[in-house]
Amino acid sequence: MSRIRVLVGTRKGAFVLTADAKRRPGEWAVNGPHFAGWEVFHAKGSPADPGRLYASQSSSWFGQVIQRSDDGGASWQPVGNEFVYEGIPGTHQWYDGTPHPWEFARVWHLEPSLTDPDTVYAGVEDAALFRSSDGGKSWQELAGLRGHGSGPRWQPGAGGMCLHTVLLHPKDPGRIVIAISSAGAFRSDDAGKTWRPINRGLVSEQIPDPTAEVGHCVHRIAMHPSRPDVLFMQKHWDVMRSDDGGESWREVSGNLPTDFGFPIDVHAHEPETIYVVPIKSDSEHYPPDGRLRVYRSRTGGNEWQALTDGLPQRDCYVNVLRDAMAVDALDPCGIYFGTTGGQVYASADAGDHWAPIVRDLPPVLSVEVQTLP
Amino acid sequence: MKPAAIRVVLPAHLRTLAKVGGEVTLDVAGEATQRTVLDALEARYPMLRGTIRDHATQRRRAFVRFFACGEDLSHDPADKPLPLAVANGREPFVVLGALAGG
Numbered sequence: 200m201s202r203i204r205v206l207v208g209t210r211k212g213a214f215v216l217t218a219d220a221k222r223r224p225g226e227w228a229v230n231g232p233h234f235a236g237w238e239v240f241h242a243k244g245s246p247a248d249p250g251r252l253y254a255s256q257s258s259s260w261f262g263q264v265i266q267r268s269d270d271g272g273a274s275w276q277p278v279g280n281e282f283v284y285e286g287i288p289g290t291h292q293w294y295d296g297t298p299h300p301w302e303f304a305r306v307w308h309l310e311p312s313l314t315d316p317d318t319v320y321a322g323v324e325d326a327a328l329f330r331s332s333d334g335g336k337s338w339q340e341l342a343g344l345r346g347h348g349s350g351p352r353w354q355p356g357a358g359g360m361c362l363h364t365v366l367l368h369p370k371d372p373g374r375i376v377i378a379i380s381s382a383g384a385f386r387s388d389d390a391g392k393t394w395r396p397i398n399r400g401l402v403s404e405q406i407p408d409p410t411a412e413v414g415h416c417v418h419r420i421a422m423h424p425s426r427p428d429v430l431f432m433q434k435h436w437d438v439m440r441s442d443d444g445g446e447s448w449r450e451v452s453g454n455l456p457t458d459f460g461f462p463i464d465v466h467a468h469e470p471e472t473i474y475v476v477p478i479k480s481d482s483e484h485y486p487p488d489g490r491l492r493v494y495r496s497r498t499g500g501n502e503w504q505a506l507t508d509g510l511p512q513r514d515c516y517v518n519v520l521r522d523a524m525a526v527d528a529l530d531p532c533g534i535y536f537g538t539t540g541g542q543v544y545a546s547a548d549a550g551d552h553w554a555p556i557v558r559d560l561p562p563v564l565s566v567e568v569q570t571l572p
Numbered sequence: 573m574k575p576a577a578i579r580v581v582l583p584a585h586l587r588t589l590a591k592v593g594g595e596v597t598l599d600v601a602g603e604a605t606q607r608t609v610l611d612a613l614e615a616r617y618p619m620l621r622g623t624i625r626d627h628a629t630q631r632r633r634a635f636v637r638f639f640a641c642g643e644d645l646s647h648d649p650a651d652k653p654l655p656l657a658v659a660n661g662r663e664p665f666v667v668l669g670a671l672a673g674g
Binding site: 235236237258259260261262263264277280281283 | 583584585586588589619621622623624626627628633635636669670
């Protein structure tokens with residue numbers, strides 16, 4: 200029987216949650232904290248070898264550490280943590296609009312290769328993309344991203360100038376889509392050598408030119424592997440969709456109660472079924488009306504349905520961060536998300552019913568799921 | 573010159589990372605300075621590289637402090653000789669996280 204392994208990154212360590220394919224509430228094993236006391240921005244397993252995991256461990260005291268497991272999280276070893284920008288780093292815009300030198304702060308997102316367990320991408324703050332081809336021992340910047348021309352105009356979002364999304368095309372190994380807060384989305388068609396912005400159709404009233412080539416605060420992009428040219432985006436405000444690999448975007452917020460939010464994800468078997476968690480506003484990072492609701496669209500956007508069964512419907516003021524939602528590959532599809540209040544909720548029926556796996560973890564930064572044979 | 577045995581006390585999170593228990597004792601060739609002690613520490617425990625000093629600049633991370641003999645040595649030059657009591661192993665060189673770091 201298949202098993203599910205949920206990798207949870209929190210403000211004070213990582214947790215590994217496991218269950219059998221029934222995914223029943225109360226039947227999950229909770230293992231952790233790993234790297235206790237450190238922030239774990241993200242942990243993710245290799246699609247090519249589910250025993251191989253990578254985790255980003257950091258602290259304001261001691262900086263960045265990358266951990267690797269070769270046994271599904273039972274044991275970990277620190278690997279390389281030297282992230283050096285290629286050449287002269289140059290400047291981006293600081294919060295006050297002045298030029299500010301690129302400074303490495305932390306790894307927000309680790310994206311293992313679809314085919315090689317030793318190859319993994321790291322999206323970092325200040326925004327850049329790094330790649331390791333030796334299992335995380337050494338890291339090289341894909342400097343064409345920062346160097347393509349618009350870098351000096353990028354500026355940080357409230358959480359820092361982070362590269363948080365890395366989407367690897369399942370059939371075309373040259374194509375990589377990334378997203379940066381708050382610069383926007385970018386695409387490479389030559390395995391990361393050269394890049395260009397893909398933000399046509401995005402409208403952001405928070406920047407001087409709302410339709411500028413860069414400067415958009417993209418919070419998350421999701422893709423279904425069967426249709427890699429269809430991209431779904433949760434922007435600062437607005438839920439967006441592209442049907443041409445990001446060449447153009449259109450808004451699909453439809454009847455959402457608010458179109459601000461952080462995560463967005465796609466059902467494992469229904470590429471037109473997508474999920475978001477509406478958040479009241481950019482200055483009120485909690486659900487509208489104190490009711491935690493996941494919204495599901497079965498039409499690829501525009502028409503949304505609130506999913507509430509098992510989620511708190513009063514006095515709930517948590518947030519769900521951009522990397523804190525994931526889906527499993529079982530049928531029916533399981534949906535998982537973690538909150539800043541330390542709950543990890545799971546639905547074993549595509550969102551119809553929810554129950555917490557754990558209620559009292561540190562604030563959750565990221566959730567990833569592995570479906571194990 | 574016989575290497576000096578320098579005692580180093582690490583903060584709990586770095587002891588965990590380096591998989592060591594209590595104090596670490598390091599043989600430091602030449603004069604004991606912040607730089608030579610940290611060089612020896614990182615050579616023995618490579619996983620600590622980048623956690624105390626920046627990889628590129630070798631500067632102390634902002635929220636790390638160095639104490640010894642009841643003094644804060646954090647702002648001393650990296651090549652300044654450490655106190656004699658540290659150099660001869662009577663007192664440890666203490667690496668710790670600043671109160672401000674948490």
